[in-house]
Amino acid sequence: MELFIDRDALSRGLARIQGIIERRTTQPVLSHVLLHAREGSLRLTATDTEVGYVGEIAANVQKNGELAVDAASLFQIVRSLPEATVRLTRLDGNRLDVKSGRAKFTLHGLAAEEYPTLPPFEASATATMESKDLSRLVEQVAFSIATEDVRWGINGAHVEEVTVDGARRIRMVATDRHRLACAEAPFEGSTRFTPRMLVPRKALAVLGKLLDGGAETIDVDFGESALQLRRPTETFWFRLLDGEFPDYRAVIPSDNKHRAIVRRADLASTLRRVVILIPDRARPVRFAFGADELTVDVHNVDRGDVSESLPIELDGNPVTVGFNARYLLEILGVMRGDRVVLELAHPLAPCLVRDPDVNDAQFVVMPMRLD
Amino acid sequence: MELFIDRDALSRGLARIQGIIERRTTQPVLSHVLLHAREGSLRLTATDTEVGYVGEIAANVQKNGELAVDAASLFQIVRSLPEATVRLTRLDGNRLDVKSGRAKFTLHGLAAEEYPTLPPFEASATATMESKDLSRLVEQVAFSIATEDVRWGINGAHVEEVTVDGARRIRMVATDRHRLACAEAPFEGSTRFTPRMLVPRKALAVLGKLLDGGAETIDVDFGESALQLRRPTETFWFRLLDGEFPDYRAVIPSDNKHRAIVRRADLASTLRRVVILIPDRARPVRFAFGADELTVDVHNVDRGDVSESLPIELDGNPVTVGFNARYLLEILGVMRGDRVVLELAHPLAPCLVRDPDVNDAQFVVMPMRLD
Numbered sequence: 001m002e003l004f005i006d007r008d009a010l011s012r013g014l015a016r017i018q019g020i021i022e023r024r025t026t027q028p029v030l031s032h033v034l035l036h037a038r039e040g041s042l043r044l045t046a047t048d049t050e051v052g053y054v055g056e057i058a059a060n061v062q063k064n065g066e067l068a069v070d071a072a073s074l075f076q077i078v079r080s081l082p083e084a085t086v087r088l089t090r091l092d093g094n095r096l097d098v099k100s101g102r103a104k105f106t107l108h109g110l111a112a113e114e115y116p117t118l119p120p121f122e123a124s125a126t127a128t129m130e131s132k133d134l135s136r137l138v139e140q141v142a143f144s145i146a147t148e149d150v151r152w153g154i155n156g157a158h159v160e161e162v163t164v165d166g167a168r169r170i171r172m173v174a175t176d177r178h179r180l181a182c183a184e185a186p187f188e189g190s191t192r193f194t195p196r197m198l199v200p201r202k203a204l205a206v207l208g209k210l211l212d213g214g215a216e217t218i219d220v221d222f223g224e225s226a227l228q229l230r231r232p233t234e235t236f237w238f239r240l241l242d243g244e245f246p247d248y249r250a251v252i253p254s255d256n257k258h259r260a261i262v263r264r265a266d267l268a269s270t271l272r273r274v275v276i277l278i279p280d281r282a283r284p285v286r287f288a289f290g291a292d293e294l295t296v297d298v299h300n301v302d303r304g305d306v307s308e309s310l311p312i313e314l315d316g317n318p319v320t321v322g323f324n325a326r327y328l329l330e331i332l333g334v335m336r337g338d339r340v341v342l343e344l345a346h347p348l349a350p351c352l353v354r355d356p357d358v359n360d361a362q363f364v365v366m367p368m369r370l371d
Numbered sequence: 372m373e374l375f376i377d378r379d380a381l382s383r384g385l386a387r388i389q390g391i392i393e394r395r396t397t398q399p400v401l402s403h404v405l406l407h408a409r410e411g412s413l414r415l416t417a418t419d420t421e422v423g424y425v426g427e428i429a430a431n432v433q434k435n436g437e438l439a440v441d442a443a444s445l446f447q448i449v450r451s452l453p454e455a456t457v458r459l460t461r462l463d464g465n466r467l468d469v470k471s472g473r474a475k476f477t478l479h480g481l482a483a484e485e486y487p488t489l490p491p492f493e494a495s496a497t498a499t500m501e502s503k504d505l506s507r508l509v510e511q512v513a514f515s516i517a518t519e520d521v522r523w524g525i526n527g528a529h530v531e532e533v534t535v536d537g538a539r540r541i542r543m544v545a546t547d548r549h550r551l552a553c554a555e556a557p558f559e560g561s562t563r564f565t566p567r568m569l570v571p572r573k574a575l576a577v578l579g580k581l582l583d584g585g586a587e588t589i590d591v592d593f594g595e596s597a598l599q600l601r602r603p604t605e606t607f608w609f610r611l612l613d614g615e616f617p618d619y620r621a622v623i624p625s626d627n628k629h630r631a632i633v634r635r636a637d638l639a640s641t642l643r644r645v646v647i648l649i650p651d652r653a654r655p656v657r658f659a660f661g662a663d664e665l666t667v668d669v670h671n672v673d674r675g676d677v678s679e680s681l682p683i684e685l686d687g688n689p690v691t692v693g694f695n696a697r698y699l700l701e702i703l704g705v706m707r708g709d710r711v712v713l714e715l716a717h718p719l720a721p722c723l724v725r726d727p728d729v730n731d732a733q734f735v736v737m738p739m740r741l742d
Contacts (some may be wrong), residue, residue, distance in 0.1 A: 095675070104679060276451065277476070303479060308474050
């Protein structure tokens with residue numbers, strides 16, 4: 001293997017896989033990236049066996065070949081190199097020579113044969129989405145996935161096809177029992193969802209980063225217990241978790257007698273101040289929805305009291321509810337519009353949070369009992 | 372106490388004391404800042420009893436008064452406030468009311484009488500320095516202070532008055548036995564140094580931040596086992612450690628047969644690459660000084676080899692030495708000029724590092740034995 005490649009393109013490619021490779025693993029090969037040079041391109045392959053990535057970078061390949069090297073070291077080295085062009089050469093004994101200007105590294109690698117092969121993937125359906133739509137689904141839903149819940153069925157994001165306002169949509173839903181996030185986006189083509197397919201947290205974290213920039217559309221292939229996302233020069237594959245997501249529709253409240261519209265930025269800045277006095281442990285913040293004013297306050301915490309009022313449009317009678325303000329803050333942070341509507345049936349009922357102007361996401365927060 | 376004050380000015384003032392107050396202490400009052408309002412200004416006082424700060428901020432004071440409140444909470448609150456003006460009011464029960472626009476906080480505080488009084492300071496001499504010069508001394512020396520050395524005498528920076536090239540200078544020196552840093556700057560006025568006065572690490576850390584921006588000159592008052600630094604609206608005071616600094620002059624090598632001049636940015640970028648392959652534990656990097664080229668390399672580390680050459684001007688015979696590259700990198704990082712000269716007598720002698728063009732700082736690095 002011998003090739004010349006643009007330092008910044010290689011650096012960007014290596015940056016994309018840093019979230020996939022496992023640094024502390026009992027299998028050292030999983031901290032490696034597989035380099036594969038052939039006909040004008042260098043292919044990077046990274047996997048932890050649950051998720052896998054393959055990306056192609058244009059290169060001036062003098063001699064084909066492959067080799068696996070430590071991905072973190074190679075990334076650190078490449079981005080520190082002094083010249084815009086890098087020469088990669090495979091030496092005897094699975095060593096990789098990295099040369100750029102006056103800098104010369106020799107890395108100890110592993111033979112390509114030792115690298116795990118990604119399982120074969122057969123697509124039974126393919127949907128095409130806008131990258132920015134998929135990016136929004138991930139951002140609006142992933143934060144609500146349960147971290148260490150004993151109930152397997154909520155340890156990932158549920159995905160399904162739904163019809164909203166007469167149009168086909170891909171929907172993603174996640175919950176940790178304290179809050180729920182649900183978002184939809186349009187697609188073209190076909191899907192093959194089953195009731196027991198959950199997207200794991202790590203796949204969503206990697207996906208969120210991969211979707212930054214790049215091509216405008218992305219193909220989603222449906223395989224056997226796995227999904228694959230494809231763009232012209234890269235493929236990202238991940239195993240689905242097998243688990244039955246709870247009946248989330250039962251949790252989304254519909255008959256809400258109290259409905260308050262508030263400016264999103266105002267409520268977020270108020271809540272950012274309110275949580276300053278609240279220690280890490282959850283403690284309810286009092287939300288008093290009045291005729292034209294919402295008063296948010298916390299009393300008798302160790303360090304003091306805080307109270308703030310902001311204008312709202314209230315539909316229904318005044319009502320006072322307790323919430324974990326940090327949950328609401330996270331939701332406000334992933335919403336897009338200027339306004340947000342909070343809807344609830346009574347003070348101990350789940351609260352629906354959504355954009356009153358755009359119907360592509362809804363959030364539910366469970367109330368907390370006020371002392 | 373009741374006053375109106377500019378939010379950003381108060382926020383900047385509170386930012387300056389965050390490095391002084393102790394967050395985890397058995398004396399809760401030390402996590403507080405003392406507020407003292409009187410005649411057009413709010414005075415902030417912060418201390419951990421070893422260092423102390425007093426700063427004045429212009430304020431529209433309606434009613435004099437004082438109160439101590441948690442410094443971290445007040446800082447977080449003030450910088451989050453929605454309006455440019457903040458009203459501070461002392462309420463019954465040592466509570467502080469903080470109001471700005473629609474936000475209203477009430478913090479539980481402590482009576483001013485509970486706040487430790489700073490010890491009286493009597494100046495027996497006062498030197499005046501440029502702020503940027505003092506800032507440079509701190510930056511060029513503080514990083515070399517021993518962290519946990521059993522020898523008390525090197526747990527702080529030594530300061531003294533010296534004459535360099537016929538001019539009076541304040542000199543600061545620190546060492547951890549592996550490297551030594553020594554820098555000088557001009558002053559006016561008088562000093563009163565004793566052989567047993569060491570500036571503690573924390574005082575230098577705080578000072579480094581306080582010197583960012585602000586007035587162009589600063590007065591240094593010499594007191595009994597303490598120093599005080601004064602600018603028009605702020606005073607920073609700290610106790611000196613009692614300890615005898617070793618005879619550092621004996622460590623600075625003078626009769627150096629090998630002398631190499633190299634571009635500082637080139638050597639720093641080379642060393643930043645070289646350390647990528649070196650684990651945290653110290654391991655010598657080989658520096659081979661040739662007639663017109665320095666070759667830096669590391670071989671047989673776990674992850675591979677690295678080698679790099681850069682042009683030098685060598686005076687004397689070629690010589691090969693081992694160094695801890697991270698120590699050299701830190702030194703290069705605090706130097707200012709384009710060029711740096713490395714001087715040594717033989718491969719196992721201490722190496723002198725300095726600017727060949729400006730004589731205001733010198734550094735010494737102990738060599739490491741190459742395997």
